[in-house]
Amino acid sequence: MKKILFLAMVALMVAVLAACGSDTEETEEGTAGAEQQTITFGVTPWTSTVPPTKIAGLILQDMGYEVVETNADAGSVYTGLSRGDLDVFMDAWVPMHQNYLDKYEGDIESTSVSYPEAETGWTVPTYMEDINSLEDLEGREGEFDNEFYGIEAGAGATIESDEIIEAYGFDMTQVSSSEGGMLAQAQKLMAQEEPVIFYGWRPHTMFNKFDLKVLTNEEGFFETSSVEVITNTELKDNAPEAYEFLSNWSISLDDVEEMIVKIEEGGEPEEVAQEWIDNNQDKVDEMTGE
Incomplete structure (x- = not known):
């Protein structure tokens, strides 16, 4: 009788261990196959x-x-x-x-x-009727206080704008700022219809709020x-x-x-x-x- 009870207990322990092993395998498989949530x-x-x-x-x-x-x-x-x-x-x-x-x-x-x-690129207000391309800026940088207003440092547009200044030999410095800071400065100057040039792009409400134009160029900068x-x-x-x-x-x-x-x-x-x-x-x- 004792032998039978012993064998029964052994069988029960084996079953429990097997079940635990099965649960572990299922858990591991489930974890391995889990999708990022x-x-x-x-x-x-x-x-x-x-x-x-x-x-x-x-x-x-x-x-x-x-x-x-x-x-x-x-x-x-x-x-x-x-x-x-x-x-x-x-x-x-x-x-x-x-x-x-x-x-x-x-x-x-x-x-x-x-x-x-x-559309994206260097942008001016439409009241600057004789400035329609980057080439039109040559020799006239002083009208803009030798400043181009851009967005934050590290952005692709900021890097490309520096390349434009170098390629054309413009006597200009890029003033990097946040989008809001750039537009605040541009808006301040446009309110007085003063010369200003800054980075513009669509989609953006700047083209809804102001009469603007993106300058063309012959060097392939700021492609669509x-x-x-x-x-x-x-x-x-x-x-x-x-x-x-x-x-x-x-x-x-x-x-x-x-x-x-x-x-x-x-x-x-x-x-x-x-x-x-x-x-x-x-x-x-x-x-x-x-």
């Missing part, structure tokens, strides 16, 4: 970055992901993407940002195009940009559903500009983004594959 966006201090980021974030939340935003300048965003600290950047300007794509090749990739043919979504190369495997959605992403320049205006007029960014989603559900379904 948090998507981190890099957000530059540009008004054009906000609407696409908010829309994509809300859609990903509806898909079951947690969304985190990290504010940084462009250079830091690309560095974060390359290290895997960030997953997505919704506002890459190509070819302006091509240097970053080349630098971090293999760690980041262009996943989709938000909208093509975004394609605005693209950049992801780190691990996202495709770590969060395939999120990656698939982002690979189908697109939005019109006019829609982005309209949302920027609403936000600048006091609209909450999330509410403006949700309004776009509600009004474009067919497009959202197409991007999410539903």
Whole structure:
């Protein structure tokens, strides 16, 4: 009888251990196959970055992901993407940002195009009727107090603007600032109809609020940009559903500009983004594959 009880106890222990082993294997397999649940966006201090980021974030939340935003300048965003600290950047300007794509090749990739043919470059008010190209500035730098107003240091536009100054031999200094600081200075001078030259781009409300023109040039600077979504190369495997959605992403320049205006007029960014989603559900379904 004792022998039978002993054998029964041994059998029970073996069964328990086997069950524990099975649970461990299932847990390990489940962990190995788990999908990344948090998507981190890099957000530059540009008004054009906000609407696409908010829309994509809300859609990903509806898909079951947690969304985190990290504010940084462009250079830091690309560095974060390359290290895997960030997953997505919704506002890459190509070819302006091509240097970053080349630098971090293999760690980041262009996943989709938000909208093509975004205009960008050195900009003046239209009341400067005889300044229509960069070539028209030669010898007239003093009219602008020898200053060109740009955005933050490290941005692709800032780097290219320095290249323009060097290529043309302009007697000018680039004054780097935030987007808001640059526009405040430009607006102050435009209010007096004084000469001013600064960095402009669409989509942006500056073209809605002021009569502006982007200067042409014969050297190929500031080509028309394609605005693209950049992801780190691990996202495709770590969060395939999120990656698939982002690979189908697109939005019109006019829609982005309209949302920027609403936000600048006091609209909450999330509410403006949700309004776009509600009004474009067919497009959202197409991007999410539903």
